[in-house]
Amino acid sequence: MDAVTAAPALVSLRAVGKTFPNGLVALADYDLDVREGETLTLLGPSGCGKSTALRLIAGLANPTAGSIDWSAPHIKNNIGFVFQDATLLPWANVFDNVFLPLRLGGLTREAASPRVNEALAHVGLLDFSHALPRELSGGMRMRCAIARALVTRPALILMDEPFAALDEVTRFKLNDDLLALKRRLGATIVFVTHSVFEAAYLSSRIVVMSRRGGAIIDEISIDPAIPRNDDYRSSKTFADTCRRGSQALRVALEQATP
Amino acid sequence: MSGRRQTIRWRDIGVPLAVFLAALALWEGLVRWKNIPPYILPAPSVIFDKLIEDRELLFSSLMATLGVTFEALVVATVCGVALALLIAQSKWLERALLPFAITLQVTPIIAIAPLLLVYMRPDNAVLVCAFLVAFFPILSNTSLGLASVDFGLRDLFDLYHASPWQKLIYLRLPSALPQFLAGLRIGGGLALIGAIVAELAAGASGEGSGLAYRIVEAGFRLDIPRMFAALALISLSGLAIYGALAALSHVLLRRWHESARAREE
Numbered sequence: 001m002d003a004v005t006a007a008p009a010l011v012s013l014r015a016v017g018k019t020f021p022n023g024l025v026a027l028a029d030y031d032l033d034v035r036e037g038e039t040l041t042l043l044g045p046s047g048c049g050k051s052t053a054l055r056l057i058a059g060l061a062n063p064t065a066g067s068i069d070w071s072a073p074h075i076k077n078n079i080g081f082v083f084q085d086a087t088l089l090p091w092a093n094v095f096d097n098v099f100l101p102l103r104l105g106g107l108t109r110e111a112a113s114p115r116v117n118e119a120l121a122h123v124g125l126l127d128f129s130h131a132l133p134r135e136l137s138g139g140m141r142m143r144c145a146i147a148r149a150l151v152t153r154p155a156l157i158l159m160d161e162p163f164a165a166l167d168e169v170t171r172f173k174l175n176d177d178l179l180a181l182k183r184r185l186g187a188t189i190v191f192v193t194h195s196v197f198e199a200a201y202l203s204s205r206i207v208v209m210s211r212r213g214g215a216i217i218d219e220i221s222i223d224p225a226i227p228r229n230d231d232y233r234s235s236k237t238f239a240d241t242c243r244r245g246s247q248a249l250r251v252a253l254e255q256a257t258p
Numbered sequence: 259m260s261g262r263r264q265t266i267r268w269r270d271i272g273v274p275l276a277v278f279l280a281a282l283a284l285w286e287g288l289v290r291w292k293n294i295p296p297y298i299l300p301a302p303s304v305i306f307d308k309l310i311e312d313r314e315l316l317f318s319s320l321m322a323t324l325g326v327t328f329e330a331l332v333v334a335t336v337c338g339v340a341l342a343l344l345i346a347q348s349k350w351l352e353r354a355l356l357p358f359a360i361t362l363q364v365t366p367i368i369a370i371a372p373l374l375l376v377y378m379r380p381d382n383a384v385l386v387c388a389f390l391v392a393f394f395p396i397l398s399n400t401s402l403g404l405a406s407v408d409f410g411l412r413d414l415f416d417l418y419h420a421s422p423w424q425k426l427i428y429l430r431l432p433s434a435l436p437q438f439l440a441g442l443r444i445g446g447g448l449a450l451i452g453a454i455v456a457e458l459a460a461g462a463s464g465e466g467s468g469l470a471y472r473i474v475e476a477g478f479r480l481d482i483p484r485m486f487a488a489l490a491l492i493s494l495s496g497l498a499i500y501g502a503l504a505a506l507s508h509v510l511l512r513r514w515h516e517s518a519r520a521r522e523e
Contacts (some may be wrong), residue, residue: 058417059416059417059418060413060416077419079414079417081414083410083414085410087410087413087414089411089428089429089432090514090515091432091435091467091513091515100418101418103428104418104419104424104428131513132514133468133515152418205426
């Protein structure tokens, strides 16, 4: 058992269910611990309830059954969220987009400025603070969204397939940047993806979910001490993790097929 | 790049202008060739002479009509946005108020104007008519804009526990701006139409200051060139109102909204 798996749970989902008004069961009797300091990836086919689990943790939706328990209530009120789309205000420049969470929290522009600039520096966008979202590339927009999630210095960052719409080169670069940020800031990350390779590269733990109410098919731990770089991508550990993740995904898809 | 932009601008302005001038030339030639008397169809040159000759009278009428149009548009904007905000707050308010707004919209203003003239002073009736036609497009477009906020952005504001006021100021109003401005463009043209219709309905019973009254008065006197001159001023006013509101929309949206960007590129 490594340091991360031994760490206390930041948030625990217990017997959580989520049924939508149209009768669709997204999650049923779902248990999950998010442990302090880990990069946990929820991996699964489309419609398996990964994003629903993330929205429940963020408080953007309420469970229809079960409970969500927090180790400390203040963590719940300061969560960073990166959506699948960058979800930026199109009329506001990069600075104002990153400033938004602090503005909503009651900070003035002057008071917030050092923190906004710090977050922009973390993602390499300091020179683009006056640019509008439409003037940025897809990767830069996503960096802006990440800076916005970081600006409140959250203990927990939730990321819902943030790099799914990006090309592979940009995706690899952002994967490395995210790992560097993680090392620097130490936040707990819950990452949703349906890419086995991305999950194997980023995570310290992967939870593979099926379409049957989010049932957990497999749970794969990866030593977080292993450096994540090009060597890791060609290592046996990476290949084994991908193989095991792919097998679990196959089972998840077979379970979903009537 | 700038050459291409210049070509586009020349094509956008030059082509319709050339067609317009050709139509005027054809009209002028036809009237002269067939010796059509001015009380049947005046030539453009005669209308232009009339514009110059009656400039004081027509200009004061133009100012009166534009004054009513502008007042009506301001009131329609304030009331339309205020009601759209109310409707956006509650489905109950929407159910209660929207049918009245729709009823006013679908009832032809020409049918309402005589009734308003019974109950109000003519200048107030003209103002109310112009207001009624300009109000609905501003209300419906602003309502649509307020209801069309991106779901991801709504989630974002919920995540950071934004108050209803913060959501309104930082999210819903800016999101609704393009639709509001589209409604304002339509409302601006309609306010002028409403004012003209009401002035026509008021006719001789009106105070006789607006352009439509000049048309009615010139009709009684068979002064057809003055009718055309007043009509030309109304058309030019409509174009100017639309142009001014389109320019305002472009200035406010050009940096970020797709509709304005498409025009730039």
